[in-house]
Amino acid sequence: MNEIEMQYIKIGDLCNVSSSKRVFARQYVDNGIPFYRQKEVIDKKNGNTIEEPIYISESDYNIFKAKFGVPANGDLLITAVGATLGIPYFVGNEQFYFKDGNLIWLSNFKEKLNSKFLYYWIDSSFGTQTLWNRTIGSAQPALTIDSIKKLSIPVPSKAVQDKISTTLTTFDQIIENNNKRIKLLEQMAENLYKEWFVRFRFPGYEDVEFEEKKPRGWQVVTEDKKHFTATIFKYDEFKNIGSFLRGKNITAAKMVEGDIPVISAGLQPSGYHNEANVFGENLTISASGANAGYLQYHLQDIWAADCSYYQDDAIIWFVYNTLKFLQPVIINLQCGAAQPHVYPKNINKLCVLIPTEELIYKYNDFVKPYYDEIKILNQRNQSLTKQRDMLLPRLMSGKLEV
Known part of the structure; x- marks a missing residue:
């Protein structure tokens, strides 16, 4: 060439x-x-x-x-x-x-x-x-x-730039389509949660009695509206179904090059490390800074740093969509003037809706295939991104025909 x-x-x-x-x-x-x-x-x-x-x-x-x-x-x-x-x-x-x-x-x-x-x-x-x-x-x-x-x-010449851009745009279009599918799957899981646990149209709801209940601390979401809840459900502290733990901080200087994302206070990984301290599917909530209280799910091992993390495969997607519905309430947990913080102890005291154990597991099992597909799509996107990034220097060097 x-x-x-x-x-x-x-x-x-x-x-x-x-x-x-x-x-x-x-x-x-x-x-x-x-x-x-x-x-x-x-x-x-x-x-x-x-x-x-x-x-x-x-x-x-x-x-x-x-x-x-x-x-x-x-x-x-x-x-x-x-x-x-x-x-x-x-x-x-x-x-x-x-x-x-x-x-x-x-x-x-x-x-x-x-x-x-x-x-x-x-x-x-x-x-x-x-x-x-x-x-x-x-x-x-x-x-x-x-x-x-x-x-x-x-x-390079304008003609070469145009050809390189067209080639790489093809990869981006496939990634964009995959991302649209991911958003659709996330929305399907969220919609089902709201159908079952917000509008209370869960399987068998026709045979259940309802009563008025006032969830403690939910005014941010509900504007203090009345709540009519199935009598078989209860409002209680999150720690009754799980708990968030504090991550372990790691400095950039101590990170060893690898592919494990380090989850800290920001919206994106603060870096990558060669080992994890949380394994499998997990949830994190940013612990400090402007994004304190920001909830994310992860489908891979991570290093949990300046964040709180949750890990329980059995009901993780019920927990995630419960907290996603309550995201404004979690943000409202911020304390501290100069540097806002959200602590695990406050998350674990958060008042949440707790349905029957049967419904929790049924919901989690129902939406798990959505997140399994999201994991596959994310892996495809990562592979496409690597291929795209490897192509650019090779195209520019002439090692590959443009």
Whole structure:
């Protein structure tokens, strides 16, 4: 194969590198134009639903658009602060604005650069590592606009960029379809939980009596509405059906390279290690920081660090969907002013609905195949992502025909 000719050009010479104008919390509204912070951009990239969307008014958006411009189709955003910096998001045909300071905006690309090609380069392992090598700060690493402007990247001909982008987009389309299927399966499990344990249309409900009960601490979810619950159910502390335990912190310096995700306070793994301290399917709740109380499920071994974890295969999916329904209540467990915390002892005291043991197991057995399929789809996506990331350097080097 012939080696592909490559130039190294600074990103600042290929596009405009900037951020947004300051938006204040007082400008948030109930409905309007979506406003994305770093968290929402990561959710968007991963195809996740934004659980608690933030909006600004259409009039404010139009002012920003007229005076300073807004992200357009084909632009890139790069996360720029903390453990999840260096994650690129390719902007589609959509309207939104974004938070200054923790997102860097790439726009107005010159003809010689395909922005999708740059997206794939940043998203690759060597692209991400290159960005990390240019961070500032130790306690809170960050990327600056100036560091991105001065970063030189390998740039083949436009024709080669276009072909590489088309090839890699094929992988992304398959991954996206798998993610849609995962979301559907998750929604099916959630819908069944609500049908059985919120609307109380569980098997045999026709023969059961109902009475009014008031779950302690549920006002966040229910706005203090009356509850009519099956007499065979009860409200009691979570510790009566299981318990969360505290994880064991590990520093980045002590992590040994491996494929075990380290689950800490963020929305994404804080790193990867060569051994686990929690095995099999499990749940975690972030223990501190801005995301304290965030619930996740994991279908593989993990290292539980700055989080609380739960592990009981027999009823894990009943527990997960119970707590997912109560996610606002769990967030409300945060305590501490400077640094919010959610402790295992408070989770274990949380008031939850406890159906009969038979129904708990019946629900768990019913939805388990959904999560088994999700595990297979996740494994396929991981394999596709590795193949895609391995293709980029080989295509760029000429070892594979573009």
